[in-house]
Amino acid sequence: MTEDVPAAQIASLEATAREIRRDVIRMTYVAGSGHPGGSLSATDLITALVFHEMKLDPRKPDLADRDRLVLSKGHAAPALYAALAHRGFFPTEELLTLRRLGSRLQGHVDRHKLPVIEASTGCLGQGIGMAVGMALEARLSGRSNRVFAILGDGECQAGPTWEALMAGGHYRLPRLVPILDRNGYETDGSTEAIMGIEPIGDKFRAFRYRTLEIDGHDFRQILGALAEAGRSTEGPTAIVARTVKGKGVSFMEGKSSWHGKAPSKEEAEKALVELGAPGVVPPR
């Protein structure tokens, strides 16, 4: 299930994702706090949505039939902010205001502050419920827009996540696409050591989702799955994207310790070298 996309387009998405990853490092370094691990794992998914799959227009951010994205794992805010800025929804200069007093870039996404943020999230297990409400709304009002929700895997331990997924399955909402950023780690360690969620694909299937399991860092697979989900007519399609926490920065990869911690200056420098932008650590 890979999408037939020109190599140049894939290369362009990869370059954009790299730029977003660099911003995640710069932003969390300058802020002195934040969630780099889960932002980096979700970066390719967010990039694919914002730069390819979603119907969005920076000149008309309130377009009635725009596709909706709910970042149910609201702590991946830095990656979404960077993507939206690079897509033209607000100035990239603003990115370094993350978490500062007066900034539109709240620690967790706030719908009152920025376009495209459909729902304020942060406390887990709620974004997916709001996405179900939005997908119900699309059906009620006969709109064709899609509703994407990015979930974290720690979030899959929360009962209300499954309440919401149960409702999405029950109402057979074909425009609803939950996407799980399955990076394997939560704040305190590996999900499987703390409270195992596997077999996670089977759980989605049991909740009446057509479920596609992919490598969440392979754009061909991501675009393929998103396109396949778009062809749903009967009910919702879930995407389980296997990802790497901290993806792109060797010393962050697969480490739960980078869930909610900002890099030091040295670490940020090292990370930026790995991400192809040496020597560009902004002043804190």
Place this chain on the structure above:
Amino acid sequence: MTAARKTESLRDAYGKGLLELGERDPSLVVLDADLSGSTRTQLFGQKFPDRFFNVGVMEPTMMSIAAGLSLEGRTVFASTFAVFAAGQAYNFVRQSICYNRANVKIVATHGGVLVGGDGGTHQMLEDIGLMRGLPGMTVIVPADAPTTRAATLEVAERKGPAYVRLTRENLPVVTDGSFRIGHAAELRAGSDLTMVAAGALVARALDVAEELAKVGVSTRVLDFASIKPFDEASLLRAARDTGAILSLEEHSVLTGLGALVASTTSENYPVPVRRIGVPDVFGESGEPWALVDRFGMSVERIRDEAWELLRLRGKVQ
């Protein structure tokens, strides 16, 4: 009870109010969590099945789904029992609805010890405190069916989140239904003492006031159905005019109307305040009105506290 008043169901008034709204606003949506017969949202569901979602026993997620629908521009009503709406779902009401400023109206039935037989687990005594602490939340506690109908229509008109707390038991009709958000209704004029009441205890306040009138005590009775926004001016006028305030609520005195009355007067115009309500305990099973008596809200207790306030003010020996 001194006055014989007819009693009516607040829940029926809500159900009928929803029907009115459903006819008037074709975009109005109603959600329930497997209690639609008890909350009376069933009436709406039977009439407008396409705009009614019974989500089952998932109160937290009912709040998120309601928020999602409303963020797209709809007015959404969501109903269940108070213990689930304000308790089970608290953080979902907080983030999905209030933080998002979603246009969701939570109408919670079965508040207080008047739930009766189900016992302490289901008798929600902390909801007014929880809900009024949320930024942007409107909180209404109707005393009777006419106010319930009016509140249902009013919260639908007013943009933003609202919490309306209803009682399972039928209650005496004490108002003419002229309720307005943010305004306390003076149900009885008086100059010696003011009773500030909400919900099920408004009728009792009127009864005791009537009794006191027979021995020459003039008691003002204010119906504070609008807990938030709070009619501070009416409260402070009462404090100035009568010099003593007795609050009455079928809710914990720690965080409800009494706490609000005490803090508002002490900051602006300190006068003696006594609070009638449930002390710092959970409820238990029993006959509904016997529980009201048992948990500190008996007519005798109201009478005693009224006399105590009059003594404190030197109005009686």
